[in-house]
Amino acid sequence: MNKYSKQTRILTAVDCIIFGFDGTELKLLLIKRAFEPQKGNWSLMGGFVQATESFDEATARVLKQLTGLDGVYLEQLYAFGAINRDPLERTISIAYFALIDIHKYEKQISEDYHAEWVPVKQVPDLIFDHQHMIKMAREKLQYKAALHPILFELLPEKFTLPQLQSLYEGVYDTEFDKRNFSRKVLSTGLLVKQKEKEKTSSKKGAFYYKLNKRSYKANFQAFLNIIPNSHKLK
Amino acid sequence: MNKYSKQTRILTAVDCIIFGFDGTELKLLLIKRAFEPQKGNWSLMGGFVQATESFDEATARVLKQLTGLDGVYLEQLYAFGAINRDPLERTISIAYFALIDIHKYEKQISEDYHAEWVPVKQVPDLIFDHQHMIKMAREKLQYKAALHPILFELLPEKFTLPQLQSLYEGVYDTEFDKRNFSRKVLSTGLLVKQKEKEKTSSKKGAFYYKLNKRSYKANFQAFLNIIPNSHKLK
DNA sequence: TTTATTGGTGTCAAATTAACACTTAAAAAA
DNA sequence: TTTTTTAAGTGTTAATTTGACACCAATAAA
Numbered sequence: 001m002n003k004y005s006k007q008t009r010i011l012t013a014v015d016c017i018i019f020g021f022d023g024t025e026l027k028l029l030l031i032k033r034a035f036e037p038q039k040g041n042w043s044l045m046g047g048f049v050q051a052t053e054s055f056d057e058a059t060a061r062v063l064k065q066l067t068g069l070d071g072v073y074l075e076q077l078y079a080f081g082a083i084n085r086d087p088l089e090r091t092i093s094i095a096y097f098a099l100i101d102i103h104k105y106e107k108q109i110s111e112d113y114h115a116e117w118v119p120v121k122q123v124p125d126l127i128f129d130h131q132h133m134i135k136m137a138r139e140k141l142q143y144k145a146a147l148h149p150i151l152f153e154l155l156p157e158k159f160t161l162p163q164l165q166s167l168y169e170g171v172y173d174t175e176f177d178k179r180n181f182s183r184k185v186l187s188t189g190l191l192v193k194q195k196e197k198e199k200t201s202s203k204k205g206a207f208y209y210k211l212n213k214r215s216y217k218a219n220f221q222a223f224l225n226i227i228p229n230s231h232k233l234k
Numbered sequence: 235m236n237k238y239s240k241q242t243r244i245l246t247a248v249d250c251i252i253f254g255f256d257g258t259e260l261k262l263l264l265i266k267r268a269f270e271p272q273k274g275n276w277s278l279m280g281g282f283v284q285a286t287e288s289f290d291e292a293t294a295r296v297l298k299q300l301t302g303l304d305g306v307y308l309e310q311l312y313a314f315g316a317i318n319r320d321p322l323e324r325t326i327s328i329a330y331f332a333l334i335d336i337h338k339y340e341k342q343i344s345e346d347y348h349a350e351w352v353p354v355k356q357v358p359d360l361i362f363d364h365q366h367m368i369k370m371a372r373e374k375l376q377y378k379a380a381l382h383p384i385l386f387e388l389l390p391e392k393f394t395l396p397q398l399q400s401l402y403e404g405v406y407d408t409e410f411d412k413r414n415f416s417r418k419v420l421s422t423g424l425l426v427k428q429k430e431k432e433k434t435s436s437k438k439g440a441f442y443y444k445l446n447k448r449s450y451k452a453n454f455q456a457f458l459n460i461i462p463n464s465h466k467l468k
Numbered sequence: 469t470t471t472a473t474t475g476g477t478g479t480c481a482a483a484t485t486a487a488c489a490c491t492t493a494a495a496a497a498a
Numbered sequence: 499t500t501t502t503t504t505a506a507g508t509g510t511t512a513a514t515t516t517g518a519c520a521c522c523a524a525t526a527a528a
Contacts, residue, residue: 009243
């Protein structure tokens with residue numbers, strides 16, 4: 001006899017906080033929910049965990065459904081289990097955050113979902129506890145990016161130091177001194193200067209850099225203190 | 235009609251990685267599993283999430299069942315969702331870690347469970363993915379303790395600097411210079427020196443300290459770099 | 469050729485870090 | 499009572515890291 005037979009089984013979902021950076025602002029990919037309850041309201045992309053898939057697999061599937069992207073940086077954020085988070089039936093949600101290069105996002109794939117990139121500073125009302133999820137995701141992104149070179153996942157292969165700095169400034173909602181910033185970033189040895197310049201956003205043009213992939217993988221756990229006083233972060 | 239009706243519902247458990255410190259070694263509270271599958275094998279304490287409780291509530295209940303303790307430091311670690319983690323039926327587990335003052339643990343409460351404190355360096359074979367959970371918990375404890383004064387949760391109200399240092403040394407499995415250690419710890423302003431000494435473990439005796447609770451709460455997010463090169467931690 | 473704009477760089481003082489060794493208190497032993 | 503043993507407690511210094519700060523360079527547009 002099955003010892004577990006009397007136990008409650010619970011609907012299990014994954015939800016995905018998808019970050020992108022357009023060169024100026026940090027953004028989130030939100031959708032208009034396509035089914036009840038709360039049909040038509042803003043929501044994170046999510047889906048039920050199927051019997052045949054792990055959380056990681058479910059999240060990757062859901063993310064691909066929306067963005068068309070594979071091999072995206074995905075990290076489990078938190079498991080949300082409040083009893084009434086979904087009014088229709090108890091559903092727990094394993095939230096993940098994703099960091100994607102916004103330029104790789106293929107719009108057509110997601111037209112079913114009415115997806116939109118929304119600046120993190122202007123997130124609309126959301127269903128259920130999705131606002132809370134986003135708050136935690138932003139905090140975790142700050143926390144983690146202060147210690148690990150995670151934000152490169154949001155940039156294209158080639159990027160400039162001013163772009164990188166404005167990404168950091170977006171994530172921390174603050175401004176850094178560019179001399180100190182470039183000194184710190186370059187001292188990690190993670191960046192390789194290119195010969196070309198990015199010319200659209202200034203007259204002088206800014207040199208492109210690429211990540212040293214080998215060094216990135218080796219040093220992912222051993223980054224820097226990009227953020228002064230990063231230990232004060234929540 | 236219920237839109238969710240066709241979705242899979244999954245057994246949901248919580249498991250608890252319980253840390254304690256006996257003055258010398260970092261330990262884990264393990265039990266001998268009381269039911270099938272794997273009855274009699276070593277296991278973390280856990281239990282199914284009931285329809286009426288959140289994850290936090292379920293974990294607090296399970297922890298109280300085993301230890302008799304309330305108000306313990308508990309933090310969600312990770313949600314484990316591999317399909318075959320439980321061979322009998324798919325069961326996901328939300329793992330939490332707990333930090334308790336080992337002296338408050340009441341042995342008789344748990345006799346049902348055949349609980350034992352086991353040094354983290356000598357953990358026996360465990361059921362399911364519990365070994366993996368413990369590994370993650372130890373990593374997270376290291377990570378977090380490098381940035382926040384979390385380890386005080388493992389100590390009694392009064393403790394000495396040598397005790398505190400050996401706790402840190404246990405968590406990081408390394409040794410620190412006691413001059414640098416005490417300077418750093420005291421510079422946080424978190425500790426209040428007492429007039430009495432602890433006399434059992436040395437002839438000279440070591441002064442007791444207490445946590446400044448107010449300062450502890452205010453500075454929990456803004457601790458120290460107790461650990462040289464803590465940013466290199468995983 | 470002048471102007472406007474953004475990119476890129478260097479110095480210095482202050483703070484922090486890590487390395488390092490001797491004295492002190494008190495119990496135990498002689 | 500003196501001596502010995504053991505662990506506690508403390509300070510200095512050199513090296514590194516940090517943060518504050520301002521000017522020149524390149525280029526397109528006027």
